Amino acid sequence: MAGTKYYYLDNAATSWPKPEPVYKAVESALRAGGNPGRSSHRSSLAAERLLFAAREKTAAFFGIENPSSLVFSLNATDALNMAIKGVLCKGGHVIITPFEHNSVLRPLNSLARDGLILLEEVPCTSAGEPDLNAYGEMFRPDTALVIATHASNVTGLIMPVREMAAIAREKGVPFLLDAAQTAGVIPIDVKELKPQLLAFAGHKGLLGPPGTGGLYVEDGLCLRPWREGGTGSRSHEVLQPAEMPDCLEAGTHNIPGIAGLAAGIAYLQEVGLAKVREHETLLAGRLREGLKSIPGVVVYGPENPLKGVAVISFELEGVDSGEVGYILEETYGILCRTGLHCAPNAHKQLGTFPRGTVRVSPGLFTTEAEAAYLLKAAM
Ligand SMILES: Cc1ncc(COP(=O)(O)O)c(C=O)c1O
Structure with missing residues (x-):
């Protein structure tokens, strides 16, 4: 815990x-x-x-x-x-x-x-x-x-x-x-x-x-x-x-x-919307690249963080997303969302229905250290 x-x-x-x-x-x-x-x-x-x-x-x-x-x-x-x-x-x-x-x-x-x-x-x-x-x-x-x-x-x-x-x-x-x-x-x-x-x-x-x-x-x-x-x-x-x-x-x-x-x-x-966007894009890019480099992790969404907002969905092959979310919270204190995210047709499109994905979404107050901590936890 x-x-x-x-x-x-x-x-x-x-x-x-x-x-x-x-x-x-x-x-x-x-x-x-x-x-x-x-x-x-x-x-x-x-x-x-x-x-x-x-x-x-x-x-x-x-x-x-x-x-x-x-x-x-x-x-x-x-x-x-x-x-x-x-x-x-x-x-x-x-x-x-x-x-x-x-x-x-x-x-x-x-x-x-x-x-x-x-x-x-x-x-x-x-x-x-x-x-x-x-x-x-x-x-x-x-x-x-x-x-x-x-x-x-x-x-x-x-x-x-x-x-x-x-x-x-x-x-x-x-x-x-x-x-x-x-x-x-x-x-x-x-x-x-x-x-x-x-x-x-x-x-x-x-x-x-x-x-x-x-x-x-x-x-x-x-x-x-x-x-x-x-x-x-x-x-x-x-x-x-x-x-x-x-x-x-x-x-x-x-x-x-x-x-x-x-x-x-x-x-x-x-703060300025440009700064908000810059910060969130930086974190999203790091999270996406970091998660992608972990064996067994599949990341969904655009390769280029500028084509997206700071919402990253991923799966750990062979492990239920709910369980990944549970472990992230119980072991590392990381709060994220798992499942279908109220968008079932999006998962049908991605091929992740009905199992869903783990979703992490950094915000304006998420720090670079917190993003790095998530990547360490996921490894
Ligand atoms: C794309 C999209 N539309 C609508 C909603 C519904 O928003 P709210 O929770 O404010 O009703 C959400 C919530 O996550 C969303 O992501």
Whole structure:
């Protein structure tokens, strides 16, 4: 047993630790109280101001010009459900990649089971990327939505989402970008990538607390809200207001979480995204090369760390991944993730279904010594 010291290598699930200002912002908002937009007393107004500033900061981070087109959510899953159910209320044909997370697959498959949608996966090239020629030919008159993960949470591979978004736009179909693994890790500007919808987690690369995330909805695109209720606005009306962000933000906000998310983004801006990327790419490259050099270890994902985010999946031939994870924790105090990582189709693509892989994901606060320690443990 490794004792009480442990080494956190599971930042793709949720980042840890958080920067100090994030802990402070959460505590301060929790102590201040107030429900934004609900009352005209000082506490409510202060919470409203905090929410407004956090929305402006988060929107600017993604190059979103109109902050009202950004809604806060509970996590990436919540944002993805909002987008999927909001766009597909009338059904249609949907195109996805084989690397989607269950937060995309499950809502879609339940709509498909109910006969509402037809779901199709883009075939991949030998490099594991969606085949753009085949993709372009998949569009039909009833194609209603395209969804792509920005980077696989199993292999880390960054997908050609700019090209995919451009093709979808040309065909007049909304493109939903799942940035759960890339927000706060690689720069995302909606003016450049041009997705109509962008879902992100606040608790991973953005360094915010669990219970945070968001969805950007391009102006002019109307989503049917899948959660309806109090917004503090138009209270005389018994239907959900159509205006953004209220349309998609029913119920009391997670103000301490949102305050922490804004502090996480501020911290990232201070460090600089280029530095974050440089650090994580360095560690990912070392881990990948080090693991590959160990006899019996198979590493999945792009050879060039610049083609991926810091997510490395591997297997030890003949040993169950769960057991490898158990030994890493019990003997070495290393915390990583094992199994299918909620992306079963990605494993079908890689040939690792149903056994899964061991996944290590260093983050901004992972040190070079910690990465070296993992390699020593794996040898
Ligand atoms: C690619 C991808 N999409 C969606 C999600 C869901 O994120 P959340 O846990 O914030 O709901 C994850 C989580 O790991 C992910 O990796």
